[in-house]
Amino acid sequence: MNGSSQRPLDILLVEDNLAHAELIKRCFKQHRAAHRVQHLVDGQQAIDYLLGVGEYADRERFPLPHCILLDLRLPKVDGLEVLRIIKTSPGIKRIPTIVLTTSATEQDVARAYAYRANSYVVKPIDFDKFATLIDDLGSYWMMWNHNP
């Protein structure tokens, strides 16, 4: 993997499980990807951030991410609801959103795609698989080379 060749990305991580968030962050670090990860713990925070309201009004400090990693089971506002809002709000609906979840039920997958999730990733129990996914994400942005 050629992480250095990658442009650092702004990644918004919406994850209520702190351990999982730590895992993901470490993953990015191991691959020496200089991605800037913004971690939020519930659905409401994610919506506020993306719509730039409340404490997240300052776009300098809280820029729109290149990519969103969204857990489905979130406190306050459900991940699917957050996905629906992202994909129906002008200006942010093009941001690639990857659903990250422990649930592999067909129902959840179908719903996520129905709400136009860009990718649906079941949280891998296998560390390598997870790392590959994040790498792929970086390559994805390098390939398309465009910002939201």
Added chain:
Amino acid sequence: MRLNIAPKLGFWLSVLAILSAGVTGYYAYRETRTIVVRGEENKLLTATRVLTKRFTGVLEESAKDVRLLAGTPDVLAVVSSLERAQRVSSAQKRRVAELFIAMLKQHKEYFQIRLIGAAEHGLELVRVDRNQTGLSQAGPGLLQEKAHFPYVFRTLRLPSESVYVSEIEVNRELGRHVGHNRPAVRIATPLHGDDGVALAVVVINVELDGLMRSMGIDLPPGLQLYLTNEQGDYLIHPDVGKQFGFDLGRRYLVQDDIPQTGHLIANHQHELVLTTEGSTADQQLVAAFVRLPFGDFAKERFALLGLAAPLPEVYRETLVLRTHVVQIVLGASLLAILVSFGLSQALSKPLLQLVSAIKVFPGRPEDYQLPLKRRDEIGLLAGTILTMVEQIQHQLRLLEDSERRLNRAQETAGIGNWEVDLISGQVLWSDQQYRLLGYEPGLVTANLRNFLRAVHPVDRKRMVHEIRRITRGQEKQGYQAEHRVLLPGGAVKVVEERAEFHYAGHQQPVHLFGTTLDITRRKATEDELRYSHRQLQSEAMTRDKLIEELEAKNAELERFTYTVSHDLKSPLVTVNGFLGMLKADLEAGDRERVAEDVAYITEAAHQMGRLLDELLELSRVGRGNNLPEVLSLNAVVSQAVDLLRGAIENSDAEIIIDENLPAVLGDRNQLVEVMQNLLDNALKFTSAGSAPQIRISALEQNNEVVCCVADRGIGIDPRYHDRVFELFERLDPRIEGTGIGLALVKRIIEVQNGKVWIEHDQGNQGTRICFSLPRGPSGLPE
């Protein structure tokens, strides 16, 4: 009938009879009185006439007597002595006196006979008086001169053989004779000498009272005698004071007292009969007056003779008649009453007999005690009645047959009929109606009370209401009702009543005709059908409900499984992830990182353990519930507080528990768990910088107890009030917890038939979680 005709008839018949008897009696009495008066008048007139005749007769007799005396030798001897102017010897006088005495003895009415000489101023020669003691010749010293009296000087001028009749006058001549002061008539005749010179007079004094008395000796007693002169002056009157009033310068005239007599005096008529109805008793008279010619007829001299009977005396005769009439009337009335009564009885008795015979109706014709043998109208009536009764009975038999058929039809069909006379209130039931109401036909009176008594007690109130509605006229056409009948054996019958009003041309209904139909079997079938239907329905419902529940359970289970699989997977992901990290870190020899990785792994393992424990607890809540018991909330709260004592002391929290929290129905252990979870949350989600303050309160609402646990902590955004009760829902993942607590609370409360919610209070910070539970009975010991 018995009370009317007979007495009425009797009464009026009696009245008629009494009236006719009374009128007849009165008329007879009146007529008799008139006849009596007429008779009395006639009698009086006759008597008066007779008296007049007698009087005239007596005067004629006296005239004869005086002439007889004048013709006697002894008197003639005295005359011849006077003629010769010789002195009349006492012997002569004595012989004349003896003659006179003999005459006086024969005629009681004569009270004095005298021989008066023309010479010596009419000196009396012989005078014989009727004294109280007897007859006596007046002695020489007592002889008087009488020439100045008309009866002397007038008689002396009369031719021989003539008779002078004096006026009726009061004898006032001296002497103790009986005629003193009494009306008298003097009858005299002259005695002539041969040369035709009147020498003496023979005078007879007739005392009129005595005369009248002697004449009227055969007249009825009590008659009053009146005698007047030509002018009407009373000469004889029952009241002596009125006699010879003119003598004393007063005049008492008969025409003043009885004006009709004026005609007699004026010579317009000869006799008069009259009845005076004066105001006083002595003026009420029946009287007869007759002109009495006397004396010198050529001069038409007369007196008026009258007889009178007092009217009461006359009527006295009729008194007996009156008494008799009254007695006869009374007797006749009594008889009339008796006869009327008898007659009315005779009339009403057969009528009553007819009535009592008709009362036997409808017995057999042989039982009728009808007076058929009578040949009068009663007999005819009886015969007619018998025919009528036979016809009626024939009709009745037809009617009975028809009724029997109707009854049989009703019995077979189970239909009874009834009617109510809405005016008299009389109620009629058919036999089947009786049976339908559980009575033997005819054994009880058909009325409202017995009807209601038969109605099943449960339906009675409704039927009373129904009947009241009808009687108040709230129904115009009729009504229909169903009710049960409690039969004497305890069996229950269901009947249907249908009734119609009949107006018969009136404004208000006068009759209510109804039928009663036994619908017990129909009802039973209906009930069975309904029951089956309901059964089917409820089975279908149960099935649907079961399906629904099953579906809900399925959905819940799915959701649960989904949630659980996700949340149980999470620690596994963590463990696996950090195991990978650990491997790399061990290879890299980064000890610090290794320790961190191990801590993550350990925490995940713990989390997993807690999750499993709490899930197990949650699964227990829904099944194997104890029966709810009455619990004191205070006891539940203090038990929970005890369990959390350590945490409370660490956080320095203040817990305020209201006194006398009400009693609730529920499971003790589970409610303690609820309270423990709520208190735990309140202690956990505190605002920074202030010690937690928790208040537990409760109030009773309807049949529920609402209990609230309020804190001054961080509060819950109203947007998430529903979410927080969901399984594994954690608003802030940074605060320790599994997200099961409130889900458990919700489940427990709902299983205990309550609800749980979060109350939003703008004014106050913090969280106020309330739950409701069924209220326990009040007044129980805490």
